Amino acid sequence: MQVEEQPNVEKPLVVRETRTGPETRPPNGSRRSWIIALVAFLVVAALVIAGIVPRVKARATLRAETNQLAVPAVMVVQPKRAAPGQEIVLPANVQAFKDAPIYARTNGYLRRWTADIGTRVKAGQLLAEIDTPEVVQQLHQARADLTTAEANVHLSEITANRYQGLLKSDSVSQQDADNAAGDFAAKKAIVQSAQANVRRLEDLQSFQRIYAPFDGVITARNTDVGQLIDSGSSGGSTRELFHIAAPGKLRVYVNVPQIYSQVAKPGLKADLTLAEFPGRRFEGKLVRTADAIDFASRTLLVEIEVNNPTGELLTGAFAEVHLKLPGDLSTFTIPVNTLLFRSEGLRVATVKDGKATLIPLTLGRDFGSEVEVLTGLNGDESLIVNPPDSIVTGQPVRWAENAQASSGAGK
Secondary structure, eight states: OOOOOOOOOOOOOOOEEEESSEOOOHHHHHHHHHHHHHHHHHHHHHHHHHHHHHHHHHHHHHHHHHHHHHHHHOOEEOEEOOOHHHHHHHEEEEEEEEEEEOSSSSSSSEEEEOTTTOOOOOOOOOOEEEEEEEHHHHHHHEEEEEEEEHHHHHHHHHHHHHHHHHHHTSSOOOHHHHHHHHHHHHHHHHHHHHHHHHHHHHHHHHHTEEOOOOSSEEEEOOOOTTOEESSTSSSOOOOOOOOEEEEEEEEEEEEEEGGGTOOOOOOOEEEOTTTTTTTOOEEEEEEEEEEEEOOOEEEHHHHEEOOTTTTSSSOOEEEEEEOOOOSSSSOOOEGGEEEETTTTTEEEEEEETTTEEEEOOEEEEEEEEEEEEEEEEOOOOOOOOOOTTOOTTBBBBEEOHHHHHSSSOOO
């Protein structure tokens, strides 16, 4: 049976009348495809958003953490104020009140010496003798010249007197009498010159004996028997023979920082401590100051007197002087690990309003783990501990947690 093929007959569009005009309705297949595409787009968009948004959030979080970590976390400490009228400890050098090197004043060879190092001598005590044969011969020659000059002046005096007598009878001219008188005056001057030369050589010969100028201790002997002694008078090099010091009273020189210069006045009590006498203090008194600040060290040189009747304290020793300063002078102490050594000078870094500020300082004494600050701080600063070398003024910083806990406050 043969089936006739039905021709493709398109379905007619359904046209619905509306108020605005006829509406064309798409077929059901096209509408379904459009819905499927829309759903697929929404799914893909949701997947894209779900993948991108967490990454954007993570990147923003990472950026914020990086920026936060880029700001250095610092620990801070507060300056400690020292009590007013404090006692300061300064290094000092101990010297004898009288101290002198002993040189020779004549040339020769050392015949003998009578005092060695450590010998306590009295003023005028013989220390050494020098054999001076050249000076002795020069003295003999000078005395002979004096004898000749005295003989000449005696003859000249007789001649001058005789001419004066002859002049009265006009036996000689006035010119001859004047010449005789002038010769007599010249011969007297020669005698006086010879006498002075003799006295000079006698004094020079007396220098062959060397005596102690004051009571003290011989601290050095730089010569020995038979050694050539040169006084340096003939252009040669001289050398110290002995060194003597009087340890009964000591001078102690101290360089006081400028900030204490106005209260370091004569009469101030000063005690000495030495490492070889632990626990002991030797009383002293400030007796004079230089009344001028040293340009190089910015310190005031003061002198302290200390009695040392037994010679227990040795001259040349290093000591520490304890000065009890009066008044309301007060300084600060800070840890040494807060200091910054820059080319422009010493600085400390402080924290204020989340930013660093560099402040110049003037230091006083060094206590080891701490140092004294004379100028630059007012006491309410928050000092950064172990500041980085690259820190600059205005750089943001953040407080470490233990820094706030240790300092008790944040800025």
